[in-house]
Amino acid sequence: MSMKVNGLSLDTLHQWNDSSLTMLYACFFKALVNYSFQMTSDEEISKDIVQEVFWNLWKNKPSFKTIAQLKVYLYTGVRNGTLNQIRAIRAERTHVVRISDRMQEYQLAEDGSEEFFPEEVYRQLFLSIDELPARQREIFLMSMEGKKNGEIAKILDIAIDTVKTHKRRAIMALRDKLSLEVFSLLFVLVVFNE
Amino acid sequence: MDHSDVNTLIRKSLTGELSDEEKVDLERLLKGDPALKEKYKAFCQLRHFSDRYRQYKKVNARRALKEFKKEHFPHLYPVWSVWTAAVSILVLIVSGFWFFRDHRMEIRNPQLPREALVAMNQAKHAGLNAATFLVKNRPPVSVTSDSLIAGIVSRYDSAGTIVTRHDKEFWMSLPDGTRVHLNYNSRLTYPMEFKGDSRQVELEGEAYFFVAKDKRHPFIVKTNMGDVKEYGTDFNVNTREENGSMSIVLVNGSISVTSKNGTPRILKPGEMAVIKTAESTPVITKVDVMPYVAWNTGRFVFDDCSLSRLMSVLSRWYDKKVVFNIGNAEKLSFTGILNRYESLDVTIRALRTITGLEINVDGGNIIIGQESRRKK
Numbered sequence: 001m002s003m004k005v006n007g008l009s010l011d012t013l014h015q016w017n018d019s020s021l022t023m024l025y026a027c028f029f030k031a032l033v034n035y036s037f038q039m040t041s042d043e044e045i046s047k048d049i050v051q052e053v054f055w056n057l058w059k060n061k062p063s064f065k066t067i068a069q070l071k072v073y074l075y076t077g078v079r080n081g082t083l084n085q086i087r088a089i090r091a092e093r094t095h096v097v098r099i100s101d102r103m104q105e106y107q108l109a110e111d112g113s114e115e116f117f118p119e120e121v122y123r124q125l126f127l128s129i130d131e132l133p134a135r136q137r138e139i140f141l142m143s144m145e146g147k148k149n150g151e152i153a154k155i156l157d158i159a160i161d162t163v164k165t166h167k168r169r170a171i172m173a174l175r176d177k178l179s180l181e182v183f184s185l186l187f188v189l190v191v192f193n194e
Numbered sequence: 195m196d197h198s199d200v201n202t203l204i205r206k207s208l209t210g211e212l213s214d215e216e217k218v219d220l221e222r223l224l225k226g227d228p229a230l231k232e233k234y235k236a237f238c239q240l241r242h243f244s245d246r247y248r249q250y251k252k253v254n255a256r257r258a259l260k261e262f263k264k265e266h267f268p269h270l271y272p273v274w275s276v277w278t279a280a281v282s283i284l285v286l287i288v289s290g291f292w293f294f295r296d297h298r299m300e301i302r303n304p305q306l307p308r309e310a311l312v313a314m315n316q317a318k319h320a321g322l323n324a325a326t327f328l329v330k331n332r333p334p335v336s337v338t339s340d341s342l343i344a345g346i347v348s349r350y351d352s353a354g355t356i357v358t359r360h361d362k363e364f365w366m367s368l369p370d371g372t373r374v375h376l377n378y379n380s381r382l383t384y385p386m387e388f389k390g391d392s393r394q395v396e397l398e399g400e401a402y403f404f405v406a407k408d409k410r411h412p413f414i415v416k417t418n419m420g421d422v423k424e425y426g427t428d429f430n431v432n433t434r435e436e437n438g439s440m441s442i443v444l445v446n447g448s449i450s451v452t453s454k455n456g457t458p459r460i461l462k463p464g465e466m467a468v469i470k471t472a473e474s475t476p477v478i479t480k481v482d483v484m485p486y487v488a489w490n491t492g493r494f495v496f497d498d499c500s501l502s503r504l505m506s507v508l509s510r511w512y513d514k515k516v517v518f519n520i521g522n523a524e525k526l527s528f529t530g531i532l533n534r535y536e537s538l539d540v541t542i543r544a545l546r547t548i549t550g551l552e553i554n555v556d557g558g559n560i561i562i563g564q565e566s567r568r569k570k
Contacts, residue, residue, distance in 0.1 A: 021259065029255040037249060045311055047253065051262055058266070088312050122243075126250045144244040 008067055016061050024054060028074055031123030035075065036082040039103050045085060053077035068114045075106035075119060128174050136170040139163055306373055306404060313492035313534075314365045314375070320535045325364035325376065328355040340366040347386055355383040358399070361513055368395070371406035372413065375490050378511075379434075392423075400432040402490040405447075419472045423458075424449035430487045440469045442476075443486040451476045494532040501526040501549070501562075509560065512538045517561045520551065 008027050013020050029050060036046035053074060064070045083103060106117045114120070129137055142152045149167075153160045203212070203220045212220065224231040306314070317323045318339070326334045327343055329351045337343060337356075343366070347354060356376060358364050364376040370388050380399025388394075394414045405413045405424060415422040417433045419440040430443045442451050444461040452458040454472040461467055464483060467476040488495035494511075496504055505516045511534070526549065532541060538555060546553045552563035 021263070025255045025259040025262075029258055030250050030253045033253045034246060034250045038246075042311075042315055043249075043253065045308075045315070047258060048308060048311065051258065051265075054262060055266060085308070085312065088309070122246060122250075126247055129247065130251075141244055141247065144247070 008070075010064055010067060010070070013070065014063065016058070021058075024057075027127065028123070029054075031119065031126060032074060032078045034122065034126075035119045036078050039082050039086055046082070049081040049085060050078055053081055066112060068108055068112060071114070071120060072106055072108060075117070079103055079105060125174075132170055132173055136166045136173070139166040140170040143167060309491040310375070310404070313490065316492050316535045317363055317365070322362055322535070323364055324358070324362040326357045326359075328357065329353075337364075340364075351386055353383060353385045355381060357381045360510070368393075368406075370408065370411075370413075373404040375402040377401060377489055397431055398433055400430070400434065400489075402428070402430045402487060404428045419469050420451060420453035420476070422449055422451050429461075430483075430490065432486070439471070441486070442467045442469075443481065443483050445483050445487060488531070489534065492534045494534055496528050496532070499528050501528060504528050505560065505562070508541065512541075512560075513558075514538070514555065515559045517559050519561065519563045 008023065012023050032050045032053070033043065033046045036049050037043060040046050040049075056077060057073065062073065064073070104118065106119065107115060109115050129140065132140065139152055139156070142155070143149075147155075149160050149163045152163045156163070203216055203223065224234060314323070321338075324336065324338045327337050327346060328334050329347060330353075334357075335346050337346075343354070356364060356366060358376050358378050358380050360379050363378055366374050366376070368374060368384055368388075369386060370393055372393075374382060376382055377400035380397070380401055382398075382401060383396040385394070388411065392412045392414050393408070394416060396416045398417065401415075403413070403415065405428065412423050414424075415431055417431070417440060419433060422429070422431055422442050424447060428445045428447065429449055430445070431440070432442070433440045442449070442461065443466045444463050446463055448460070448462070450458045450460050451467040451469070453469045453474055453476055455475070457475045459467060459476045459478055461478065464480055465478050466481040466483075466486065467478050469476050485495040494507060496507075502518070505518075508514075509516045528549075532544075542553050542555060542560070545551075552561075554561050554563070
């Protein structure tokens, strides 16, 4: 179910052709749906919201100076679409104020650089996890769920050393793909589980 | 602020690697930036991470891209390169019947408009999405979701019937992808697979149809007063209007309405056809469709409606009797929108405030008393 693409490129985007579309979907669709889903708890509604944001992007074809600006456009579009949706469901005004606090906003720092934004961390992480070989991914995810090496070995019926090897390989593969910030987080998550 | 510092400190704190000096630094940072503190807490939840990944994984981006292209660039689709044409023919020869079934499923499934999706979820959350599923020679089964029906039918069942009670509604899909929203006290009979020249269903009661486009196979709703035939659209059919007539309201697309005496009339969007009796010809008028289809998106809409009519709608929905202790219920008129899924208490409170009347719920009754300016 994962689409392979060689990373984000503004040049590709600004061609506004089939490759641009493929890149957008491969890099962002699942993560944006996931972002919206935290509020809607409904995959279909969130998918709809993201499809609409992509359509608006396509209609307007804005010119982005940096990839960070593209990310702001997408995350903000999905956030607004989702909050509007929630408002349609719950008419009480006070509720809406609290809800919009719960859905984080993606903003840039004054110099235009990206700020810490968990959703973007998840996006990069998940894309990279998708690209892991199946066994490594399986073991990695199980350890994320809090399972100890011994448990994993038992469930998969393999040696504990094999589990450790796969885990180590998964971390190495992810480290190569992720920025330092994202990877630090990941390291925490893995080590915490030992 | 240098963000890599923040992340490193956080990471170290979670692995227990913080030096005393760094501990102080981190505490200061978290104290000075409550937003950051929240983020920090959030990242401590490991469980959350794996749940999110599982949800992330379920989404099919490839299919979404295909749907996006189909919706916005439909002209791209008939274009086949020589290579793909050759491949598809091969698939056809090899798979035969299987390929045809797949192709039928490609008939575009109507995307429910946002409002309808929201209403559907509200109904489900409020526990109002429920019906009984009937199939020949088997005991009736209660279902709270469309997806449960697949588990009940067997290969030998050719048709099924869905029945809603007086206080429930039901959202479902038909085998061609048509979405149907059945209102309360209604019955829909439909085949497990649409065969032949047209797609036919039978309706008693009220339903809203979002029909899957298929120009070659018209969609026909049969009722005891007449038939509604259409080609890919959304419309509302109500076979039990107050005076015993049947009404059909068209929102989008094109339909024809034929009463039992056989005179078909074509409807345009924004029009309503009324069939008084099975023998009459449908009478067509232009209407504001909102009041007739508002139930489909979770609302009651009242337009200059008498209090007695308003209360009769509410009494049916909330299953209460209404007792009028005031004289001129007919004279008071009400225009507005009520949320269908609101609790009775809240609705009554709203009405009390608006009308200034004493309205109370006592057991199975709603009692409308003397006009009063006192606050209860």
